[in-house]
Amino acid sequence: MTKNSARNWFFIGSFACMIIFFGLTIHTMTTIPAYTNSDKLTAEVVAGKKVWEKYNCVGCHTLIGEGSYYAPELKDIYSQKGPDFMRAFLKDPVKVWYGSAEAARGQRKMPNFGLSDQEIAHLVAFFEWVDKIDTHNWPPRPQHGTAQAASAAAGMTAADPQVAQGEALVQAKACTACHKIKGVGGAIGPDLDGVSQRLDLETLQQRLVNPKAVNPESVMPNFGFSEPEVDAIMAYLKTL
Amino acid sequence: MKYQSHTVAYYHFVAALLLLALQVVAGLVIGAQYVFPDFLYQTLDFNTVRTIHINLLIVWILIGFMGASYYLVVEESETEVWSPMLAHIHLVAFVLGGVAAIVGYLLGYTDGREFLEQPFIIKVAIALVVVAFVVNVIMTIIKGGRWTSVEVVLVLGLVGAALFFLPALGNHVGALDNLSVDKYFWWWTVHLWVEGVWELIMGALLSFLLLKLTGVDREVLEKWLYVIVGLVFFSGILGTGHHYYWEGYPSYWLWIGGIMSAAEPFAFLGMTIYAFSMLEKAGRAHPNRAAIYFTLGCALFAFLGAGVWGLMHTLPQVNKWTHGSQITASHGHLAFFGAYAMINLAMMTYAIPAMQGREGFNKRTALIAFWLMAIGMTDMTLALFGAGVVQSFMERYNHMPFMDVQNQMWLFYAVRLAGGVIFAVGVGYFIKAFFERGVPRAA
Numbered sequence: 001m002t003k004n005s006a007r008n009w010f011f012i013g014s015f016a017c018m019i020i021f022f023g024l025t026i027h028t029m030t031t032i033p034a035y036t037n038s039d040k041l042t043a044e045v046v047a048g049k050k051v052w053e054k055y056n057c058v059g060c061h062t063l064i065g066e067g068s069y070y071a072p073e074l075k076d077i078y079s080q081k082g083p084d085f086m087r088a089f090l091k092d093p094v095k096v097w098y099g100s101a102e103a104a105r106g107q108r109k110m111p112n113f114g115l116s117d118q119e120i121a122h123l124v125a126f127f128e129w130v131d132k133i134d135t136h137n138w139p140p141r142p143q144h145g146t147a148q149a150a151s152a153a154a155g156m157t158a159a160d161p162q163v164a165q166g167e168a169l170v171q172a173k174a175c176t177a178c179h180k181i182k183g184v185g186g187a188i189g190p191d192l193d194g195v196s197q198r199l200d201l202e203t204l205q206q207r208l209v210n211p212k213a214v215n216p217e218s219v220m221p222n223f224g225f226s227e228p229e230v231d232a233i234m235a236y237l238k239t240l
Numbered sequence: 241m242k243y244q245s246h247t248v249a250y251y252h253f254v255a256a257l258l259l260l261a262l263q264v265v266a267g268l269v270i271g272a273q274y275v276f277p278d279f280l281y282q283t284l285d286f287n288t289v290r291t292i293h294i295n296l297l298i299v300w301i302l303i304g305f306m307g308a309s310y311y312l313v314v315e316e317s318e319t320e321v322w323s324p325m326l327a328h329i330h331l332v333a334f335v336l337g338g339v340a341a342i343v344g345y346l347l348g349y350t351d352g353r354e355f356l357e358q359p360f361i362i363k364v365a366i367a368l369v370v371v372a373f374v375v376n377v378i379m380t381i382i383k384g385g386r387w388t389s390v391e392v393v394l395v396l397g398l399v400g401a402a403l404f405f406l407p408a409l410g411n412h413v414g415a416l417d418n419l420s421v422d423k424y425f426w427w428w429t430v431h432l433w434v435e436g437v438w439e440l441i442m443g444a445l446l447s448f449l450l451l452k453l454t455g456v457d458r459e460v461l462e463k464w465l466y467v468i469v470g471l472v473f474f475s476g477i478l479g480t481g482h483h484y485y486w487e488g489y490p491s492y493w494l495w496i497g498g499i500m501s502a503a504e505p506f507a508f509l510g511m512t513i514y515a516f517s518m519l520e521k522a523g524r525a526h527p528n529r530a531a532i533y534f535t536l537g538c539a540l541f542a543f544l545g546a547g548v549w550g551l552m553h554t555l556p557q558v559n560k561w562t563h564g565s566q567i568t569a570s571h572g573h574l575a576f577f578g579a580y581a582m583i584n585l586a587m588m589t590y591a592i593p594a595m596q597g598r599e600g601f602n603k604r605t606a607l608i609a610f611w612l613m614a615i616g617m618t619d620m621t622l623a624l625f626g627a628g629v630v631q632s633f634m635e636r637y638n639h640m641p642f643m644d645v646q647n648q649m650w651l652f653y654a655v656r657l658a659g660g661v662i663f664a665v666g667v668g669y670f671i672k673a674f675f676e677r678g679v680p681r682a683a
Contacts, residue, residue, distance in 0.1 A: 013470050017478055126510060135488060
């Protein structure tokens with residue numbers, strides 16, 4: 001091979017790769033609306049992206065895996081933790097996560113950016129939209145089937161329809177974002193295993209109806225459960 | 241100095257080196273925050289310092305490239321720089337722009353897109369600086385009256401870098417309101433710089449150093465330059481796909497990105513073999529030993545950092561678990577150091593003594609700098625790699641909560657901080673070597 005043929009190879013190859021790349025780019029752009037539900041890209045979502053940028057959130061977090069590795073990935077934070085938790089957390093991260101500034105000493109923690117309620121609402125809308133981007137199932141999460149199999153293996157009795165309804169509610173409201181159930185879940189609220197033995201049932205019920213009625217300092221959101229829902233959750237908690 | 245306009249290169253190198261020192265200080269702060277989270281909490285938070293750390297990296301590498309390019313074209317074209325005045329002006333403008341951006345971050349002004357956080361007005365200023373620089377380089381070559389292959393590849397790299405900066409300017413375009421569209425074109429600047437056109441610049445600089453340090457036949461060297469930058473560039477362009485796996489795009493990117501980026505290590509291996517075999521061919525040792533260390537170090541660390549460390553997590557089957565973990569940080573550190581920091585340091589180690597008419601830097605100081613930097617960076621890379629393996633397994637595979645995993649990784653971060661300190665001392669030695677024998681003066 002001579003220098004000239006090497007040079008021609010370089011130029012022609014680069015040009016060809018560029019052409020293929022541009023072609024694929026055009027095709028990809030036509031598919032993005034479907035992959036990202038762009039019809040749901042409301043003004044609120046866009047405003048949320050601006051809030052995300054304004055506070056340089058990507059300087060600590062990753063979003064779909066890109067950013068910094070100091071703080072958690074947020075692609076599916078909406079389905080993992082739910083909007084109530086997010087709103088409470090963004091208002092006062094240290095208090096919600098660690099309980100107090102004392103407890104947070106020496107721990108990694110998010111600064112309080114003093115976000116307004118509107119900014120928080122926009123951010124939550126943004127994350128709700130991001131959550132639904134089709135990312136070929138990234139980040140990997142346990143499949144629903146596997147979770148059911150695990151419950152079955154743990155001897156869970158979903159035979160009682162009230163218990164099953166309670167378990168479904170606990171999953172739907174992502175209680176494990178803050179509480180541990182069978183060793184899995186967050187550390188913000190108390191462990192729920194055996195909670196029906198630790199607390200008297202009346203207090204437990206009151207906490208479900210209005211968390212602040214028992215403890216005004218509680219950061220647990222009021223989920224507005226109906227009476228039958230509270231009964232169902234109680235029935236489920238008694239099985240733990 | 242043989243050419244008056246080498247002072248242009250000299251001042252660029254001085255600026256680049258001082259910004260490198262600042263980058264390392266910022267790195268030590270965030271490295272310390274991983275170990276002691278209360279350090280500067282709510283005063284100088286991680287996100288701000290991390291942004292400063294990486295912005296300084298980009299700016300010093302670019303200013304280093306500019307200095308190296310001026311040095312190279314003057315030597316290759318055997319003529320003075322077309323407009324030294326323009327060069328001085330754009331250097332001052334670039335440094336001021338960079339400082340303004342950093343002061344802005346400290347005060348909370350940011351565009352909040354990773355690496356491209358500079359406010360729009362500063363991005364425009366940077367674009368103008370780059371245009372002034374590219375024009376100056378091209379005019380110098382035209383003035384010299386001949387285009388060597390090394391210059392062709394260099395200028396392609398520089399023009400490419402300017403062109404692929406354009407998508408970065410579009411952060412107020414409505415289409416980018418969609419995060420997936422935003423990320424798509426964000427990668428055009430980020431990936432096509434570091435895994436595309438910057439590699440052309442690096443290839444040209446590496447070839448220039450090999451020419452100077454070995455005296456091998458130019459025809460042979462330039463032929464291999466085209467072959468290797470060709471491999472690097474082809475795999476780099478379509479290899480962009482390895483960033484498009486999980487971002488809301490069609491699944492063909494998993495195939496294209498996986499296959500093309502898996503070819504990248506071969507390109508880097510080619511570059512390493514190229515550097516080592518050219519030196520072998522020369523058969524005689526150039527008296528500037530430190531420059532040879534940094535040149536070979538560049539080729540070797542680029543292969544390890546960009547090639548091997550990249551290959552480890554580039555296939556979608558692996559990347560699914562490692563994406564967004566400390567594995568990326570590990571790879572990023574070694575690749576940037578090997579490919580882009582080392583090539584700049586090698587150019588400085590060769591060019592400064594050459595301007596002064598000396599054999600080299602103080603050999604002892606320069607080699608201590610080399611080894612401390614190499615050891616410090618290896619330490620950081622391995623510590624972050626260990627952290628990344630633990631994180632991928634526990635968080636991604638076993639679905640443990642992020643902070644539960646992080647709390648178990650303290651030791652990795654402590655070891656990384658120690659590596660950072662070693663690296664910082666190495667940078668200190670390099671600065672000492674750089675200034676130890678005074679400022680080059682016109683002969």
